[in-house]
Amino acid sequence: MGNGVIIDTVAGGVAGHCGPEVRSDLQVRIEPRQRGGLEIKLESRVDAYYGDSIRRQAEEVLEALVVKNAHVEIYDEGALPFVIAARIEVAARRAGFGEGTRVLLDQFPLREPSTRDRMRRSRLYVPGSEPKYFINAALHESDGIILDLEDSVHINEKDSARLLVRNALRAVDFLNCERMVRVNQIPLGFEDLDEIVPECPDLILLPKVEHPEQVIEVDRRISKIQSDYGLTRIIWLMPILESALGIENAFVIAKASERVVALTIGLEDYTADLGVVKTSAGNESLFARQRVVNAACAAGVQAIDSVFGDVGDMEGLQAWAANSRALGFQGMGCVHPSQIAVIHESFAPSASELEKARRILAAYEEAQAKGLGVVSLGSKMIDPPVVHRALRLMATARDMGVVR
Amino acid sequence: MAILEKTEMLTNAAGRIVPELANGRSQVPYMGVGKYVPSGCKSAPPIRTAAEYPSNGDKRVANLETALRKCGLRDGMVISSHHHLRDGDRVALMALEAASLIGAKDLMWFPSASFPSQKSAIALMEAGVIDHIEGSMNGPLGDYCTQGKMRGMGVLRPHGGRWQAIQDGEVHLDIAVIAAPTADPFGNCDGSHGKSACGSLGFALADSIYADHVIVVTDNLVAFPCVPWQIQGNNVDFVVEVESIGDPAKIVSGTTQITRSPDRLRIAEFVARFLRDAGIMRNGFSFQAGSGGIALAFVGYLKQMMKQADVKARFVRGGSTKYLVELLEEGLTDYILDGQTFDLEGIRSIASNPRHVATSPFTSYNYHGKGNFASLVDAVVLGATEVDINFNANVVTHSDGRLLHGIGGWQNCLASGCTILAVPSFRDRIPVIVDEVTTLCGPGELIDVVATERGIAINPRRQDLLNAVKGSTLPIRTIEEIKNEVERICGGKARRLQRTEKPVAIVKWVDGTVIDTIWQVP
Numbered sequence: 072m073g074n075g076v077i078i079d080t081v082a083g084g085v086a087g088h089c090g091p092e093v094r095s096d097l098q099v100r101i102e103p104r105q106r107g108g109l110e111i112k113l114e115s116r117v118d119a120y121y122g123d124s125i126r127r128q129a130e131e132v133l134e135a136l137v138v139k140n141a142h143v144e145i146y147d148e149g150a151l152p153f154v155i156a157a158r159i160e161v162a163a164r165r166a167g168f169g170e171g172t173r174v175l176l177d178q179f180p181l182r183e184p185s186t187r188d189r190m191r192r193s194r195l196y197v198p199g200s201e202p203k204y205f206i207n208a209a210l211h212e213s214d215g216i217i218l219d220l221e222d223s224v225h226i227n228e229k230d231s232a233r234l235l236v237r238n239a240l241r242a243v244d245f246l247n248c249e250r251m252v253r254v255n256q257i258p259l260g261f262e263d264l265d266e267i268v269p270e271c272p273d274l275i276l277l278p279k280v281e282h283p284e285q286v287i288e289v290d291r292r293i294s295k296i297q298s299d300y301g302l303t304r305i306i307w308l309m310p311i312l313e314s315a316l317g318i319e320n321a322f323v324i325a326k327a328s329e330r331v332v333a334l335t336i337g338l339e340d341y342t343a344d345l346g347v348v349k350t351s352a353g354n355e356s357l358f359a360r361q362r363v364v365n366a367a368c369a370a371g372v373q374a375i376d377s378v379f380g381d382v383g384d385m386e387g388l389q390a391w392a393a394n395s396r397a398l399g400f401q402g403m404g405c406v407h408p409s410q411i412a413v414i415h416e417s418f419a420p421s422a423s424e425l426e427k428a429r430r431i432l433a434a435y436e437e438a439q440a441k442g443l444g445v446v447s448l449g450s451k452m453i454d455p456p457v458v459h460r461a462l463r464l465m466a467t468a469r470d471m472g473v474v475r
Numbered sequence: 476m477a478i479l480e481k482t483e484m485l486t487n488a489a490g491r492i493v494p495e496l497a498n499g500r501s502q503v504p505y506m507g508v509g510k511y512v513p514s515g516c517k518s519a520p521p522i523r524t525a526a527e528y529p530s531n532g533d534k535r536v537a538n539l540e541t542a543l544r545k546c547g548l549r550d551g552m553v554i555s556s557h558h559h560l561r562d563g564d565r566v567a568l569m570a571l572e573a574a575s576l577i578g579a580k581d582l583m584w585f586p587s588a589s590f591p592s593q594k595s596a597i598a599l600m601e602a603g604v605i606d607h608i609e610g611s612m613n614g615p616l617g618d619y620c621t622q623g624k625m626r627g628m629g630v631l632r633p634h635g636g637r638w639q640a641i642q643d644g645e646v647h648l649d650i651a652v653i654a655a656p657t658a659d660p661f662g663n664c665d666g667s668h669g670k671s672a673c674g675s676l677g678f679a680l681a682d683s684i685y686a687d688h689v690i691v692v693t694d695n696l697v698a699f700p701c702v703p704w705q706i707q708g709n710n711v712d713f714v715v716e717v718e719s720i721g722d723p724a725k726i727v728s729g730t731t732q733i734t735r736s737p738d739r740l741r742i743a744e745f746v747a748r749f750l751r752d753a754g755i756m757r758n759g760f761s762f763q764a765g766s767g768g769i770a771l772a773f774v775g776y777l778k779q780m781m782k783q784a785d786v787k788a789r790f791v792r793g794g795s796t797k798y799l800v801e802l803l804e805e806g807l808t809d810y811i812l813d814g815q816t817f818d819l820e821g822i823r824s825i826a827s828n829p830r831h832v833a834t835s836p837f838t839s840y841n842y843h844g845k846g847n848f849a850s851l852v853d854a855v856v857l858g859a860t861e862v863d864i865n866f867n868a869n870v871v872t873h874s875d876g877r878l879l880h881g882i883g884g885w886q887n888c889l890a891s892g893c894t895i896l897a898v899p900s901f902r903d904r905i906p907v908i909v910d911e912v913t914t915l916c917g918p919g920e921l922i923d924v925v926a927t928e929r930g931i932a933i934n935p936r937r938q939d940l941l942n943a944v945k946g947s948t949l950p951i952r953t954i955e956e957i958k959n960e961v962e963r964i965c966g967g968k969a970r971r972l973q974r975t976e977k978p979v980a981i982v983k984w985v986d987g988t989v990i991d992t993i994w995q996v997p
Contacts, residue, residue, distance in 0.1 A: 119970065207737075
């Protein structure tokens with residue numbers, strides 16, 4: 072088993088983590104040699120079960136990267152094969168091998184491409200550098216999983232997270248979740264796109280967008296990569312507005328590309344930009360959030376709220392989500408799986424709302440049957456937009472499985 | 476002295492290879508569930524007379540060494556101890572070390588369970604004071620056993636099997652040493668009070684009745700009478716007062732923690748929903764759940780569902796924790812029938828609430844009882860280290876054959892109306908759902924449901940349960956589907972353990988027959 076503390080004296084590549092506290096990860100150290108072939112030293116928590124398999128996989132990956140002479144040390148803490156492949160590839164690249172070679176795992180059969188207006192109530196953030204969270208992330212049934220390459224990943228780990236996420240997109244079954252990746256701001260984000268786009272994520276989140284040109288640039292890059300690889304599967308965009316300027320430009324950003332299906336807001340950066348304190352009541356960001364909702368609506372895309380950061384405060388989350396829905400958002404982000412059910416419940420139409428909608432629709436149908444132009448329910452006149460809203464509410468409830 | 480002897484190996488009814496002989500005693504191979512029906516009379520301790528004991532009721536002696544000498548300690552005897560103080564226990568080692576000072580050799584230590592803090596027993600085995608251990612071994616003691624270093628053969632029994640072995644004479648107890656959080660000079664003792672309070676002393680009850688000699692060791696001596704007395708002084712030979720019987724911090728946890736792992740919470744929620752959707756959760760029902768993170772979370776989810784459905788249990792079985800105490804105090808169950816008490820809230824409740832009742836393996840689990848409570852429980856939620864596609868389960872060894880856990884009450888609990896194993900489908904990269912278990916502890920015919928984070932598998936023998944959850948939104952899958960998915964995730968099947976040919980311990984079934992063998996690890 073790895074001891075976790077290894078003094079870095081060799082000129083070579085090191086990737087990943089090991090140590091008694093580390094789970095489902097590994098550290099790979101590759102030291103190039105002039106001659107002598109490949110020498111692989113393996114210490115693994117699961118050596119008794121998968122030692123041979125790990126050695127075989129290491130040899131295959133190293134061969135693909137044309138690593139012929141090197142001393143390789145692997146300290147494995149029970150990592151899954153897609154993680155092992157990624158860590159070895161990163162260590163090899165950091166040691167100067169494998170320029171331009173991508174070592175790809177078998178593609179897990181992809182589900183249907185996601186649609187422009189699919190439900191996006193909840194999107195679960197998973198740090199791109201923490202592979203142990205990947206494999207079961209989709210079990211918790213959020214509408215989307217975001218494999219994050221941006222803020223949750225240290226600047227020195229960007230290359231490593233990028234390959235982990237790439238491998239996960241090929242090897243991990245994300246069930247019915249929309250497969251999302253948050254890339255870094257361009258220009259670093261271009262490197263992310265080059266590695267990620269060929270693996271067909273459903274949606275890419277663009278951080279800190281302030282101008283429509285940023286969206287257009289990304290759109291073009293995606294199209295270029297897709298055409299290079301002969302891919303046609305749709306990849307959507309969700310710009311994240313995280314500054315006063317981004318909020319001001321919300322509408323033009325939403326309209327910048329056909330790929331944009333939703334706008335969302337990042338409140339930590341936004342409140343920092345304003346120089347105000349972020350509160351749980353959220354009064355300081357009320358304008359920004361309303362602006363996002365309005366711009367999204369005007370542009371015909373979804374408005375998605377920020378995350379609620381306090382994992383322990385379920386009541387606070389519930390209040391925040393209820394308020395989000397009331398403002399017109401169609402979903403929000405999750406930083407922990409336990410938030411998903413609360414959010415789904417909060418964004419679902421309530422029993423009294425459904426009851427009211429049913430009565431409105433019944434009255435409408437009755438009026439239609441009688442050939443009446445004016446619909447009334449009790450003493451109230453019902454205008455067409457009220458009927459329209461009731462129809463939308465019922466459709467949403469059906470999508471959410473609240474009604475049949 | 477029971478140096479590992481040459482023994483014939485037999486194949487039992489489960490197809491497992493087991494030794495014919497262990498520690499000089501011939502063994503009955505497992506014959507199937509409920510098949511073994513021995514006859515004859517139960518063992519009995521020697522006749523004693525009150526005339527032999529002080530008429531003023533004061534049985535105190537200066538120290539453990541004196542008590543052991545007065546009990547006639549000699550080589551090859553069996554000394555028993557109990558784990559109601561869990562990892563905080565100091566008394567078992569105190570007794571064994573006192574025996575060592577007296578110069579005794581080749582003892583058999585018969586703990587109801589051993590704990591990592593008792594690892595210095597290894598030195599006593601190296602010195603020849605202890606020949607072997609019959610009782611659960613884990614951590615360093617487990618490794619010592621599976622590395623083949625223990626001279627005699629380890630024998631693992633469930634809590635009820637310990638009582639069974641004492642009653643049918645398989646194990647003759649020479650000296651029982653009972654750690655008592657409160658005791659009087661007559662030997663009456665109890666676990667619910669005192670600075671080392673631990674709750675029920677049920678594990679020690681059999682020993683107090685059947686051992687030739689019984690020593691009570693306490694750090695809270697009260698004047699006669701010690702009330703309540705779970706252990707009766709009328710069975711006790713000597714009382715020893717010491718500074719401390721254990722480390723309170725390790726006897727009970729201040730607060731038992733529900734798991735925060737989203738995957739484990741998901742398993743817990745599945746189990747609760749299963750009980751609800753299968754109709755097991757109904758007025759007057761009963762269940763048992765242990766103290767593990769998943770089991771505690773399960774109780775939390777079930778409690779919400781019971782409230783929503785306005786359902787009340789007749790009794791719940793502990794290991795008690797604050798979560799069961801809450802059920803009792805909020806009127807969601809009439810009784811807690813408690814086997815052991817894990818946290819401070821549990822201790823407070825058992826000491827003060829007449830509806831929180833201490834039980835023993837006799838009432839709960841004993842094969843030689845005229846029935847036992849385990850089969851009266853509607854549903855039980857247990858863990859396992861491995862489960863195979865025939866629903867057989869392992870609870871004692873890692874997949875690499877090293878001892879990891881004792882059996883506890885696990886085997887006995889399989890008698891419940893619905894046995895649910897709540898397990899992750901793999902740990903790190905090691906599959907939990909496998910083709911064949913490394914060590915067989917529970918036969919698949921008694922395991923009804925396996926709940927994992929990837930779905931719930933119902934034993935095809937339980938068509939009634941399969942029918943009951945039709946229409947439920949639970950992800951019901953076959954165990955093969957789950958196994959195949961896990962193998963895909965883990966990158967193929969794990970390589971099977973290459974075992975040696977040397978048996979180091981046997982696993983008993985609830986009736987005292989041998990269900991499987993633990994082999995020396997390579």
